[in-house]
Amino acid sequence: DAGITQSPRHKVTETGTPVTLRCHQTENHRYMYWYRQDPGHGLRLIHYSYGVKDTDKGEVSDGYSVSRSKTEDFLLTLESATSSQTSVYFCAIKGNNEQFFGPGTRLTVL
Amino acid sequence: GENVEQHPSTLSVQEGDSAVIKCTYSDSASNYFPWYKQELGKGPQLIIDIRSNVGEKKDQRIAVTLNKTAKHFSLHITETQPEDSAVYFCAASLGDDKIIFGKGTRLHILP
Numbered sequence: 268d269a270g271i272t273q274s275p276r277h278k279v280t281e282t283g284t285p286v287t288l289r290c291h292q293t294e295n296h297r298y299m300y301w302y303r304q305d306p307g308h309g310l311r312l313i314h315y316s317y318g319v320k321d322t323d324k325g326e327v328s329d330g331y332s333v334s335r336s337k338t339e340d341f342l343l344t345l346e347s348a349t350s351s352q353t354s355v356y357f358c359a360i361k362g363n364n365e366q367f368f369g370p371g372t373r374l375t376v377l
Numbered sequence: 378g379e380n381v382e383q384h385p386s387t388l389s390v391q392e393g394d395s396a397v398i399k400c401t402y403s404d405s406a407s408n409y410f411p412w413y414k415q416e417l418g419k420g421p422q423l424i425i426d427i428r429s430n431v432g433e434k435k436d437q438r439i440a441v442t443l444n445k446t447a448k449h450f451s452l453h454i455t456e457t458q459p460e461d462s463a464v465y466f467c468a469a470s471l472g473d474d475k476i477i478f479g480k481g482t483r484l485h486i487l488p
Contacts, residue, residue, distance in 0.1 A: 298474065309383075309466060309480035310421070317474055325475070326378075357420050364409055366476055368420030 270294045271369035279375045286345040290358030298361035299341040303354040348376045379404040383479025398482045400467035401449040409470040462486045
């Protein structure tokens, strides 16, 4: 699985609560990505990072923030979760122009 | 920005027959076109890719073709087997930071 883990794998939370998802890699790759996957929408990029403390927005970044203080960890935070953020979240890393995905986190916001 | 359209959204083929999934892209500068397979409950997995200096690439039962003039590329799976049932995503990249994905095709292999 290209050395990517995500935690937690499942989470149920309530509207208005903060949530942080973690992506961890053992490959020492520079690029890391957060996507969300929803029926009918495929994979949509939320944020990505091109190095420690270097991040940029994707196409659906509103309501999300990210941080990368170490090469191996990329955190996705929902400051105040909403029901529209119920989704499956995938982390990915890029090596040699190829993206490799983690196993995903299923988040339910009630 | 780049936009990737994928068709069909659902495809059912008889086991042993061939399956074809088609994608178009909007940015003529895109130069990398990967295909991903996603099985239930798992993350997408790269199965084949093609770069813009190549028109076709094969790997056993799967092949990808690229038509740069028309800005479309296709995935071909021959002699389909039950384990080919999955969701398939095409994608396009300018070779920079981001890869843009199509919305996916759910492939059903019928016994």
